[in-house]
Every structure is written in structure tokens, then in C-alpha cells.
Amino acid sequence: MIRQNSVLRRWRRWLILFLAADLFAAGFLFYRYMDSYVPDQLYAVVGETEEISLPFGCETEESREVLQVTNKESGFSMVSGSTGNYQVSVKLFGVVPLKNVDVRVIREMKVAPSGEPIGIYVETNGLLVLDTAEIQGEDGLTYAPGENILRTGDYILKWNNNPVPTIAKLNQAIQESGRKKVAVLIRRGNENLKVAMKPVQATDHTFKIGTWVREDTQGIGTLTYVTEDGRFGTLGHGITDADTGTLLDLQGGELYRTRILGITKGASGEPGELQGYINMVADNEIGEITKNTSLGVFGKMKQAAGEAYAGEALPVGMKQEIHQGDASVYVNLDGMAKSYRIRIEEINMNSTDNKSMVIRITDSRLLSMTGGIVQGMSGSPIIQDEKIVGAVTHVLVDDPTKGYGVFIETMLSQ
16 A cells, blocks of 8 residues: 555656646747747837737837837837837736837838839859869879869859959969969858869860859849839849859849740749840940849949839838738739739748748739749739838749748848
8 A cells, every 4th residue: 555655656746747847848839939929120110100919918018208109909009209229028918028129210211113024134253163073084083173172152263363253264274274283262151261273184185173163143033122312122032043042142233124025834833934035235234233132132223224113102011010911013024014913821020031921912814924923023012001011032832823022121121
């Protein structure tokens, strides 16, 4: 009997421990869930009352100072008469600290949505290394002169202290070096490094370093917006190398007029594409590219082109104003930018990347022409409640009627 009681007590202790662990895990998961639904950062327009939704059980510390904060049934409202940076404290059930929301109050912003197709030409800052490979030497042996020296994503800047901005220049420098080991300046991430390389004479009697590289690139996208002072944003995502996915480090680039010549419709597992023609002559240049980031490509329009490629300026809709439901995209497929119906299905308030929203094309006209979102539509501005709120960025390959969008406030912050 005594032994049986001892076993029961032991089992009770284990059950209590398991129960405590389950409660702790449940509480932690609940806390993480609530934290994910409370925004880390918000923009607000000076003088305008912003309504912010919060999950059940969350409330803020009310304030009547410069930033006036008032709890509501399902969140809080805030308004400020002056610009500045503030913090709003959010607590669970008014007791447990959950998060301090950074609030930046700015003046009203307006930008002109575009939706026009543009040709993009960019010059890389160096030669992008794609991969290294083996080559057969003139002596019949196999060599890999770039292996363990160069990495995918490196940029070759100089060969033997001489700049090599093009593949032709690099090849010429390699031939001039012959079998001589030379210093090569590369950029790896944010660091410049010097490495030593020795070309190998191949069976065709030329000298090679067994390295695949890429220089300039071009493509078609959709212009998202033009600001009053002529700055532009496009794509909603960065220009990356098609083979490696590396974000290209740009030396410069230009925007050009382009014409859509045809459309390959998207289908499940087969992304569609806008097919266009870019005539890269000076008369067709409409803007200069100055920045390539993961959130878009940015630069300055030429004055005349800025007016031609900009629609009517609209207020910028902040992420807290976006809601699930009907919206539209601007895109030019047949000579004029038009509005097509979409639906915003999901919103990630804490997104800092280019997949802030999930959208679905619902307009039968657009679906009949493209099958949904296709390559070349990246950058198409998203409009909701007469405000520009984002840009199309990606298509879901398995369902081309759906894709992702980026918050316009995120693009404008670059």
C-alpha cells in the first residue's frame, strides 16, 4: 500500500510538470501570436485620425499629449497636430507589456500612379560571378582555376590592377596575362578583396579561368509611381540575377519607352509573360536608375517623360488603412493604362519585405488577356479607396490569379 501511494505521488508530480509545461507553451505561443498581429511600426498623417485594429485583449496606454491615443472596442485611434516620432505602448489585458509601437507622424504624401510598361537596362558594378567550372587544359589535364577562389555572387572589379567593366575587357586581360599569376580585385558582400589567379591554356589554345560571369542586364516591368519632384519607383522588388538570385549591385541604368507586342497567358505551374520591345536609343530614354533594392528600383524621370508617365496624383494609403476586400491595379496592356479589379485577401502588418499582401485578380477582362499576374506586371500600382496602397510584386506559380504586393509606404521609405 505504501509503495502504491509513492507511485501515485510520483505520477501526480509528473502530471503537474507536464501540465505546467503545456500551459507555459500555450502561453508563449499565445504571446507570440498576439505580438505578430500588433504592428512594429506605423506611419500617420499629421492632423488625420488613424484607426488601428488590435487583437482581442490588447489595449494601449491612452495619451492626451502631442500624439493623442484613445482606446477603442477593437483597437485604438491616434492623431497628432505635428510631425515627429513617438511610441505607443501596447499591453495584454492592460497589464502584460506586449510591444512598443513606433509611430512616425508625417505630412500627407501624394504620388501619381502610373501602370505604364517600361524597359529597364542596368549596368552592374563589376562582373557578377555566376559559377566556376572545370576546363580541359592543352596538356590533356583537367583544371578548375576559379574553384575555392571565386564564389557565386562575387564581383570581379580589376584584373592585374586594371578595371574590367565588360566580359570582353576581362577576356582580353586574361589573354594578355597568359600563364602568369596575377592579382584580381573582387567585391564579396561589402568587402573588397584581392585574390591571385592563374589562367590555364585550354585545348583551343586560349587562356581561361573557368568562371562564368555576367555583365549588364535588361528587362520589362511596370512603372509604379512618379512623385511631384520627378522621382520614380518601379517593380516593387529588386533586379536579381536570373540564375543565382543575387541582387545586382548597380553602377547605373536607364528606363526606356517600350511597347507590349504580345502576352503569354499564365497557367498553373507556368508563369505568363508580357513580351515587349525596347529600343535603347537616346530618344527613348525616359529616366535614370540610381538605386536597386529588394523593395524596388528607384531613380529620376526626365521632365517631359515624368509628365507623360504619371497619372493623377493620389494620396498615399498607409498600411493600417488597407483592408481585405475590393481594390484595383493599373496596368497598360493595349496602349493605355487601365484599372482592373482585384481583391486583397491577406495583409501582413509587420512585413518588411516585398510580400506584404496577398492579392487575387478578379477582373474578367484582365483574366482573359493574361490569365492573372504575369512577368512584366511587377510594379503595377494597387489602388484602394482612392489611395495608392501598394504595388504588385510576384505571382503564385501554382495559381496565377493570385500573387503578392508590397506596401507603397515601404517602397517610399527607400
